[in-house]
Amino acid sequence: MRLGPFTGIVAVVLIAIAFGVGGSSPDIGDPGPQIKLYYHQHDARQGTALYLLILAGAVLVFFAGSLRHHLAETDRHGWLPQVAFAGGILSAAGFWAAASIALALVDASDKRRVGGQAFQAMNAISNDFFIPFVGGIAVMLLAAGLNTARSGTPLPRWLGWAGIVLGVLMFIPFAGFFAFLASGLWIIAASVFLARRPNVATPAQ
DSSP, X not given: OTTGGGHHHHHHHXXXXXXXXXXXXXXXXXXXXXXXXXXXXXXXXXXXXHHHHHHHHHHHHHHHHHHHHHHHHHOTTOSHHHHHHHHHHHHHHHHHHHHHHHHHHHHHTTOTTXXXXXXXXXXXXXXXXXXXXXXXXXXXXXXXXXXXXHHXXXXXHHHHHHHHHHHHHTTSTTHHHHHHHHHHHHHHHXXXXXXXXXXXXXXXX
């Protein structure tokens, strides 16, 4: 499908809107009643954000599949396209898990029997639950970058090296946050190049 690569742009936009709508969550050290009140007062906003995150994860799977397809066209017997696809799946699962934790916080915010300690625990998990989706994106960029830097296709070599750098940086503390933000630009650029790429003819049997 010619529109397949554009799912990367859609995924990035949905993720950016989801984080923007969700806003800043309470700190880990905040008291439980304050956390509960926050999610009760912002239940509509948080619900919208987690729904967008669920959609973003689904669209990201389609982009990962499209990326794997284009990588495999030039590396039919290699394993890096499969690793890139696995990274996209892992990241999507991480976004869905993060959305599930947010849903639990919203759903429990109007339940009188759920105490402050429960909210402190769930909020602490929610604040630090970023490793799965960040790590998945890092693996996807690393694998796609290594495959592209070696062959120069289906993406430009400079974009391949950029994917390698960003993938490595995402595993480095403090630098990982900024690399994760920059990974969105990488996905957008990759989507545009893949969409503009001509179809590769299938070898005759």
